[in-house]
Amino acid sequence: MRIFKTILIILSIFFIIGTFLPVLQLDIWWVQIFTFPRIQISILLTLLIISWFIFFRFRDKINIIVIALLGIALFYQGFRIYPYTPFSRTQTDIVEMQDSLTTLSAVSSNVYMKNHDYQSLLKLIYQKNPDLVLLLEADEWWADKMDTLQADYPYTVSEPLDNTYGMVLYSKLKLEDAEVRYMMEDSVPSIHAYVHLPSDQKVRLYCLHPKPPVPPESESSVERDAELLLAGRMVKKTEEPAILMGDLNDVAWSYTTRLFLKSSQMLDPRIGRGFYNTFSAEVPLMRWPLDHVFHTEDFQLNRIEVLPYIGSDHFPIYFSLSYQPTETDEQEPLEPTTPKEEDTVEKKIRKGMTKE
Structure with missing residues (x-):
């Protein structure tokens, strides 16, 4: 029992x-x-608390302290992931009257460069029939x-590379x-464009795939954070209808993503609906939301869903948004950044742009 x-203490x-x-x-x-x-840690914290209750008595002060700390940790984890559960209030409303002239749909898929099952992805694309298809980790073979x-x-922007970006x-x-822009690193591209809806309304589109903060890709999150926050600053500065999508190598509940949402005033359609975990497609117990779509208040949601397995380590994600600038009064972005947070945004962007 002592062992x-x-x-258990460790x-x-x-x-x-x-x-x-x-x-x-x-x-x-x-x-x-x-x-x-955070989801997995929450489950483990729950199991640890249950184990302490079952196997040890409350007479020992150390037992009480450990259980209290585990409870605080579990509460904090729950607080962070709560917005992405169906119990939270949604940020993006469901559109009441769909209009094909104002609708934009897309499939975003990190194909995993070493995966060669392109036919599964093609089949999905033809089934969903989206207006946009974004392929990430696409090399010449995939292109x-x-x-x-x-x-x-007929409209294509292509930047295939053999470095998984x-x-x-x-x-x-x-x-x-x-x-195609290289916002932070000369090996990591992003795509920027205006998309004309059938109504001829122009929408600014940002497609990103920064490096993950995992060796050997990167020793830190500096460039990833800076790229996302810089894109958010562009959205806020132009004040145009905008959509940002891609594999951001960051989770929806991270500090950086929250800071991005506050500084850009964009909305996350997953809030109040679910996690929409897209990675890892190959390890069911280790999944979290890495592939994202954000939009300005001009849009309402038709549908968002994670698509079936295509041989990649990511599931593709599908979304359909409707441009409804006069119907979005009840949609609420996060509170705008405070002066201190704006200073943090500036420092993170500057750090990313100056890092060698």
Whole structure:
């Protein structure tokens, strides 16, 4: 029993520390990694609390202290993931009257460069028939195999790379001022364009795929955070209808994502609806939401869903939004950034742009 209690204490201390390390907001990879599995850590914390109740008495002060700390850690984890449960209030309303002239739909898929099951993805695309298709981790092989899409998607922005950061955007709708930008690193592209809805309303589109804060890809989250926050600043500055999508290598409940939502005043259609976990497609017990879609208040939601397995380590994600600028009064973005938070945004962007 003593050995069991020692193991239980070690595990409890580990997950308590892991819960609160991200509060320090350090961009070191081994700190950032604890922001991802909040669902899994919550489950483990619950099991640890149950174990303490079953196997040990409350007469020992150490038992009471450990259980109290585990309870605080579990509450904090729950507080962070709560907005992405059906118990929370939604940010994005469901559109009441769909209009094909104002609707934009998309499939975003990290294809996993080493995956060669392109036919499964093509089948999904033809089934969902979206207006936009975004491929991430696309190299020349993937660009060639998906070339058949151009018959239905005449507007294409292609930047295939063999470093797992290539991307290709296919569009049925007219694209304007489409360009590939390297916002933070000369090996990590992003796509920026205007999309013309059938009504001819222009929508600003940002497609991102920054590096994850995991060695050997990156020792920190500096560039990832800076790229997302810089895109958010662009959205806020232009004040145009906008959609941002892609594999952000960050979870929906992270400090950076929340800071992005506050500074850009964009909405997350998953809030109040669910986690929509897209990674890892191959390890069911280790899944979290890495693939995202955000939009300005001009839009309401038709549908959002995670699509079936295509051989990649990510599930594709599908969404359909409706441009409804006069019907969105009840949609509420997060509170705007405070001066202190704006200073943090500025420092993070500057740090990302100056890091060698």
